[in-house]
Amino acid sequence: MTTDKPVDKNMLGNETNVEENITWLSVEDCRLRLSGFAFFEEDHKLERIPNRLKSVFNEINPCLNELGGNTAGGQLSFRSSTSRILIRAKITAVPNMVSMTPVAQCGFDCYIGESPKNLKFFGITKFDRTQSEYICEVVSKLDTTKVKEFLFHFPLYVGVKEVEIGVDSNAIIEPPTPYEKEGKLIFYGTSITQGGSASRPGMAYTNYLSRKLNLEHCNFGFSGNGLGEYEVAKMLSEIEKPLLYIIDYEANSGTNGRMVKSLDDFIKCLRESHSEVPILVVSRVPHLMDLLDESAGTLRNSLREFQRGTVEKFRSLGDNAIYFLDGYTLWDDDFDEYTVDFIHPTDLGFYFMGKGLEPIIREILNKH
Amino acid sequence: MTTDKPVDKNMLGNETNVEENITWLSVEDCRLRLSGFAFFEEDHKLERIPNRLKSVFNEINPCLNELGGNTAGGQLSFRSSTSRILIRAKITAVPNMVSMTPVAQCGFDCYIGESPKNLKFFGITKFDRTQSEYICEVVSKLDTTKVKEFLFHFPLYVGVKEVEIGVDSNAIIEPPTPYEKEGKLIFYGTSITQGGSASRPGMAYTNYLSRKLNLEHCNFGFSGNGLGEYEVAKMLSEIEKPLLYIIDYEANSGTNGRMVKSLDDFIKCLRESHSEVPILVVSRVPHLMDLLDESAGTLRNSLREFQRGTVEKFRSLGDNAIYFLDGYTLWDDDFDEYTVDFIHPTDLGFYFMGKGLEPIIREILNKH
Numbered sequence: 001m002t003t004d005k006p007v008d009k010n011m012l013g014n015e016t017n018v019e020e021n022i023t024w025l026s027v028e029d030c031r032l033r034l035s036g037f038a039f040f041e042e043d044h045k046l047e048r049i050p051n052r053l054k055s056v057f058n059e060i061n062p063c064l065n066e067l068g069g070n071t072a073g074g075q076l077s078f079r080s081s082t083s084r085i086l087i088r089a090k091i092t093a094v095p096n097m098v099s100m101t102p103v104a105q106c107g108f109d110c111y112i113g114e115s116p117k118n119l120k121f122f123g124i125t126k127f128d129r130t131q132s133e134y135i136c137e138v139v140s141k142l143d144t145t146k147v148k149e150f151l152f153h154f155p156l157y158v159g160v161k162e163v164e165i166g167v168d169s170n171a172i173i174e175p176p177t178p179y180e181k182e183g184k185l186i187f188y189g190t191s192i193t194q195g196g197s198a199s200r201p202g203m204a205y206t207n208y209l210s211r212k213l214n215l216e217h218c219n220f221g222f223s224g225n226g227l228g229e230y231e232v233a234k235m236l237s238e239i240e241k242p243l244l245y246i247i248d249y250e251a252n253s254g255t256n257g258r259m260v261k262s263l264d265d266f267i268k269c270l271r272e273s274h275s276e277v278p279i280l281v282v283s284r285v286p287h288l289m290d291l292l293d294e295s296a297g298t299l300r301n302s303l304r305e306f307q308r309g310t311v312e313k314f315r316s317l318g319d320n321a322i323y324f325l326d327g328y329t330l331w332d333d334d335f336d337e338y339t340v341d342f343i344h345p346t347d348l349g350f351y352f353m354g355k356g357l358e359p360i361i362r363e364i365l366n367k368h
Numbered sequence: 369m370t371t372d373k374p375v376d377k378n379m380l381g382n383e384t385n386v387e388e389n390i391t392w393l394s395v396e397d398c399r400l401r402l403s404g405f406a407f408f409e410e411d412h413k414l415e416r417i418p419n420r421l422k423s424v425f426n427e428i429n430p431c432l433n434e435l436g437g438n439t440a441g442g443q444l445s446f447r448s449s450t451s452r453i454l455i456r457a458k459i460t461a462v463p464n465m466v467s468m469t470p471v472a473q474c475g476f477d478c479y480i481g482e483s484p485k486n487l488k489f490f491g492i493t494k495f496d497r498t499q500s501e502y503i504c505e506v507v508s509k510l511d512t513t514k515v516k517e518f519l520f521h522f523p524l525y526v527g528v529k530e531v532e533i534g535v536d537s538n539a540i541i542e543p544p545t546p547y548e549k550e551g552k553l554i555f556y557g558t559s560i561t562q563g564g565s566a567s568r569p570g571m572a573y574t575n576y577l578s579r580k581l582n583l584e585h586c587n588f589g590f591s592g593n594g595l596g597e598y599e600v601a602k603m604l605s606e607i608e609k610p611l612l613y614i615i616d617y618e619a620n621s622g623t624n625g626r627m628v629k630s631l632d633d634f635i636k637c638l639r640e641s642h643s644e645v646p647i648l649v650v651s652r653v654p655h656l657m658d659l660l661d662e663s664a665g666t667l668r669n670s671l672r673e674f675q676r677g678t679v680e681k682f683r684s685l686g687d688n689a690i691y692f693l694d695g696y697t698l699w700d701d702d703f704d705e706y707t708v709d710f711i712h713p714t715d716l717g718f719y720f721m722g723k724g725l726e727p728i729i730r731e732i733l734n735k736h
Contacts (some may be wrong), residue, residue, distance in 0.1 A: 005464060006464065006525070006591065007431050007434055007435055007591060007592060007593070008467055008559050008564070008591035008592030008593070009563065009592055009711075010559060010591075010592055010711055010712070011465055011467070011468075011559065011591065011712075013466060063375050095466075096373060096374065097374055097379055097469075097470075097477070097497075098381060098463075098469065098470045098471050098494050098495060098496075098497050098499070099379070099469055099470075099492065099494060099567070099568075100379075100469060100472050101466065101467055101468060101469050101565070101708065102465075102466045103463075103466050103467050103708065103709075104468075107466070120656055120704040121656075121704045121705055121707070121710070122656070122710065123709070123710055124467065124709050124710075126466050126467060126709065127466060128466075129464070129465075129466050150418065153463070178722055183482070191376050191378060191379065196376070196379065197469070197567065199467070199565065199567065199708040199714040199715075200467075200647055200708055200709075202704070202714075203714070222378055223374065223375060223376035223378075223379065224374075224375060224376030224378055224379070225375070225376070288488055288489070288490070336488040336489045336490075337489055337571070337715075337719065338715075339489070340469065340471065340492065340567040340568055341378075341471075341491070341492050341494065341568075342489070342490065342491055342492075343378055344378070344379075344406075346567040346571070346714065346715040346716070347567075347705075347706075347714040347715055347716040348571075348714070348715040348716045348719050351705065351716050
């Protein structure tokens with residue numbers, strides 16, 4: 001059985017061992033902005049769940065701790081005049097998914113621009129899929145006469161034990177342009193929220209939105225495990241400076257009845273700590289089965305109306321900061337083309353989710 | 369190092385060993401329509417290059433023979449009342465790409481509809497990435513009271529030694545609704561033409577177009593090897609019943625000068641056998657470097673004008689069946705988001721290529 005490399009040299013890796021005149025920047029370098037890890041200050045780990053809550057989650061749903069080690073939503077930013085960008089990473093597993101690219105699961109991508117408003121996609125870590133450590137040259141030959149903005153997205157479906165960014169030793173390195181405003185978009189949801197199956201990390205809809213809105217976000221998508229646990233809501237409520245909660249977990253909790261059981265308490269838990277922070281409840285994007293299977297369609301409609309009704313109930317009780325969005329409105333009639341496997345959006349599905357949510361989130365943030 | 373399976377059960381495979389009451393259909397079953405393999409009748413192999421030409425290609429570019437073994441563009445269709453679809457395949461290699469999903473490289477996807485005009489995406493082979501043989505259940509629980517149209521797309525970047533489709537033993541099996549018209553769209557080009565980096569085979573722009581236009585197509589994208597060889601043009605000219613040639617190889621032959629050397633002869637070779645079959649020359653989609661690097665932009669513009677000029681020259685000599693399309697018009701200003709690696713389109717990029725080309729191809733076919 002051959003495992004030979006592709007014939008096409010453009011499909012080969014960009015691993016490198018040319019490290020002369022390269023300085024390695026740690027994620028704790030004070031000139032770099034690490035974001036998306038809400039509890040980093042507590043444990044100094046690249047994880048989404050703090051150590052102190054792991055025993056609680058071990059009791060209620062151990063999968064959360066495993067998935068919490070995935071770095072979805074992590075970002076690293078700075079400004080620099082470097083000509084090259086290297087990424088050196090140690091990850092917790094090699095790629096193991098049939099319907100997601102290795103680079104989306106375990107790699108990084110890089111955006112560069114004159115300002116956060118005009119970031120452009122520039123490259124990925126094209127690492128050896130059989131290894132859990134890599135050094136890749138993501139970008140080279142950049143114009144060193146200009147100081148530019150750099151943004152890196154972390155892997156979506158693996159843990160990162162260590163990561164460093166390599167830049168020219170003589171490059172200017174300075175903090176990035178600040179976010180549009182302080183605070184965090186906090187996404188809670190499923191595999192779709194976690195980014196399955198984007199082609200590379202930056203195309204997950206959460207990363208897309210963070211980039212387009214120039215706001216920090218934290219991704220609490222737990223693949224297959226968006227089950228609306230009260231303890232998860234409690235954790236989300238402890239995050240400092242929330243700007244907006246986006247609650248999108250129907251895909252894991254609809255058919256098993258967990259959404260109907262949990263949504264009210266989930267929202268109340270957030271409201272106990274944050275009475276005026278806006279909350280956006282998003283019902284799930286369409287599945288073909290909703291149209292083909294009468295019972296699936298009926299259930300889907302009732303879950304959408306349940307979510308709409310829950311939001312309306314809170315509003316009728318005086319909560320003016322809670323909103324509902326029908327996820328069906330994010331995709332058009334071609335939606336069957338937007339997933340890789342009947343469930344998980346590709347870049348195509350994510351792009352339209354991001355495009356659809358962007359103005360809605362802007363409007364909510366403008367009001368609050 | 370863990371290579372454990374994903375936590376999320378929705379990300380797991382759909383391999384099966386439940387074959388009771390399943391009948392296996394061979395690609396040579398007379399009720400099935402195998403398409404996209406222009407020379408199948410000669411060698412009865414699922415390859416894109418006939419045996420008789422392999423010694424020629426070994427002389428000029430052996431990579432063509434290796435890539436010719438990849439099944440990009442292969443399709444299998446029939447009508448059936450089956451409740452399940454299984455796919456049993458032996459492939460020539462296990463997945464080995466960092467920026468493409470295993471299912472796009474080595475797997476199949478399946479579309480189903482009442483007619484070829486309303487086919488919808490229904491499922492993939494979620495096989496074990498470490499194996500070169502698999503049996504997967506792609507679809508189940510279909511309504512057996514209706515005879516429906518089934519369309520399968522072959523893997524894009526691997527060879528298929530054997531493949532069979534499993535259906536209910538008591539299901540009706542009959543030939544698919546015929547194509548819109550007889551004849552083949554013949555695509556010639558690069559890795560982009562071959563389908564790198566679609567998320568699954570059906571999202572390659574060539575498969576998208578074949579589906580939307582309901583026409584047979586043959587994919588002669590040769591990853592990294594769209595070099596405009598005269599012998600390749602000769603092979604394409606030998607294919608029976610061409611409807612339209614789409615020539616899209618700038619991405620492999622622009623910067624190395626091979627396009628300028630070859631395009632005129634390539635077209636003349638096709639014209640020797642097919643004086644009235646329409647030809648559409650498409651310059652490549654934009655790359656960010658075209659905008660950032662002055663010399664890249666200048667070269668890109670000159671190559672586009674070279675292609676436009678070549679087409680105009682043929683037209684001025686009385687050839688009214690040759691057309692040029694500026695590939696820049698297929699993507700909008702967000703185009704940097706449309707690739708996985710700065711070069712290869714994702715489903716997002718392919719979707720817009722398909723959407724853009726569809727009306728243009730329709731118009732050309734209507735005229736000829």
